[in-house]
Every structure is written in C-alpha cells, then in structure tokens.
Amino acid sequence: MKTVVILVNPKYGGNLGAIARNMMNFDVEELRIVGTPEILDDEAYIRAVHAKNILNNAKFYSKLEDAISDIDFTVATTGAVCGDRNVNRVPITPRELAKKHSSISGTLGIVFGREDDGLKNEDVELCDILVSVPTSNKYPILNLSHAVSVILYEIYFESFSKDIPYDLNMKNASVDEKNALLRFFNEFVDRSKDVPDYRKDICKTIFKRIVGRAFISGKEANSLICVFKDKCPK
Known part of the structure; x- marks a missing residue:
C-alpha cells in the first residue's frame, strides 16, 4: 500500500x-x-x-x-x-x-x-x-x-516485523553454545566462595532465564564462556 x-x-x-x-x-x-x-x-x-x-x-x-x-x-x-x-x-x-x-x-x-x-x-x-x-x-x-x-x-x-531492514550480521547462539555457556556459568558458581550454597541454585536458574530472554548471539555466548572458564584461550 x-x-x-x-x-x-x-x-x-x-x-x-x-x-x-x-x-x-x-x-x-x-x-x-x-x-x-x-x-x-x-x-x-x-x-x-x-x-x-x-x-x-x-x-x-x-x-x-x-x-x-x-x-x-x-x-x-x-x-x-x-x-x-x-x-x-x-x-x-x-x-x-x-x-x-x-x-x-x-x-x-x-x-x-x-x-x-x-x-x-x-x-x-x-x-x-x-x-x-x-x-x-x-x-x-x-x-x-x-x-x-x-x-x-x-x-x-x-x-518489517519479520525482517528488520538492516543486517547486523549476527548469528544466534546455537543450542550447544547456550548449553555450554550455562555449564560454564554453573561451574563458575559452584567454585565461587562468595556465593552461599543455598543461593547457588537460584543464581543458576536466574542466569538461565536471562540467557533465554536475551536471544544472545554466538559471539556473545562465547565471550561470556571465556569469562566463566578457569582459563581463557589466548
């Protein structure tokens, strides 16, 4: 029209x-x-x-x-x-x-x-x-x-509700990438001495919900994984 x-x-x-x-x-x-x-x-x-x-x-x-x-x-x-x-x-x-x-x-x-x-x-x-x-x-x-x-x-x-008219060239995080991010975050929480044990499960749940709502990209997921790992690749 x-x-x-x-x-x-x-x-x-x-x-x-x-x-x-x-x-x-x-x-x-x-x-x-x-x-x-x-x-x-x-x-x-x-x-x-x-x-x-x-x-x-x-x-x-x-x-x-x-x-x-x-x-x-x-x-x-x-x-x-x-x-x-x-x-x-x-x-x-x-x-x-x-x-x-x-x-x-x-x-x-x-x-x-x-x-x-x-x-x-x-x-x-x-x-x-x-x-x-x-x-x-x-x-x-x-x-x-x-x-x-x-x-x-x-x-x-x-x-443009189904196709925004500019290309951000961002690939959504895959299921494997999101699962890896959650796994490394959970391990990070378990290692933390600053978070009381009774709060750890709720922290994991909250982070999972945040990731689900955020529709993060693969790049974002891998950047966060690097933060939560014991050692980041150089």
Whole structure:
C-alpha cells in the first residue's frame, strides 16, 4: 500500500522541512498540503536537509476534500480524544493502524491538522478512522513533525516485523553454545566462595532465564564462556 502524508493548513515552514525528512526516513514520498506554496520558506528547506525533493514535489490543494478525493483509506490524526460524547473522536493507536495497514489495498492517506488547534470536527468526519499517539497527561500534545514521525515509524516497522531492514550480521547462539555457556556459568558458581550454597541454585536458574530472554548471539555466548572458564584461550 502507498502512504501519503496530508497536512491541513500548516503554519510553520520548519515543521514541513522536518516532516519531509521524516517521510524520507520511512520511505514515504508523497506530500500533499492544504494551503499555499508560500509555506515552503527557507526554514523548510534547511530543516529538510536531504529530503528537499519531497518539498519540491509537494502538491497543493485549496480544501481537504480535494486532497483526499483519490485516497482509498483516509486516517485523521488528533491529540484531542473523547468518549461517548463525540464518537468521531474515539481513536485507535498508531500501532493498531500499522497492524491494519497490511490488509488495506490502494492508497493510505494520513491527515495531520494545524499546529495550534489540529483538525476540526468536519475534517475528521471526512476520514475513515481516527488515530492518536498515546502521550502523558501532563503534556499530551505532540509537535506536528514528531507526530508524523511516530505514526510513519509504526507503519514502517510493522512492514518489517519479520525482517528488520538492516543486517547486523549476527548469528544466534546455537543450542550447544547456550548449553555450554550455562555449564560454564554453573561451574563458575559452584567454585565461587562468595556465593552461599543455598543461593547457588537460584543464581543458576536466574542466569538461565536471562540467557533465554536475551536471544544472545554466538559471539556473545562465547565471550561470556571465556569469562566463566578457569582459563581463557589466548
């Protein structure tokens, strides 16, 4: 599915530059703006860094209806949520949206509102669903560019949930390597004069659980084995 970012009457060029950079970080190329090209000031291009082409190719519209007319699924975003008194303001989280993203075909448009008062109710009503980033009650409203970054990240990461898009070149520890690590650790504990006998079994159990949760690599396992051995190979 193609993702499009749609901004409704943004006020600050610097935010647009940061948003363009966020979009490039997460493989989103198309930016639509309800407003005029004057918003693309020097600050926008400075903040965009290497994502200036996204600003150069931005499309401008006079109203939101036109900006989403060819979008298959539109998502409104907000920091102002409600309950039963305003069903249009009952949101899902960015993570929930990301999980649904793979089942949506066509074009996904994510609509962001003004920096000061966000999207109006009539804007939200034009969209299919509402998304809000969970934040602290002490300061619940995110900067516009930060909100864009969080939502695009969740969508991007979910698409790589089974294959992270960078190669760490790390081989997971084999069963034999993990068993060897546990054996050498247990022998290390048994030799220790600083650990009371009644604590040794629990130490072994705790370490086994830590190793199990850590998904350690072969390199990490062998490095730890070296520490727990009587003598490390030179």
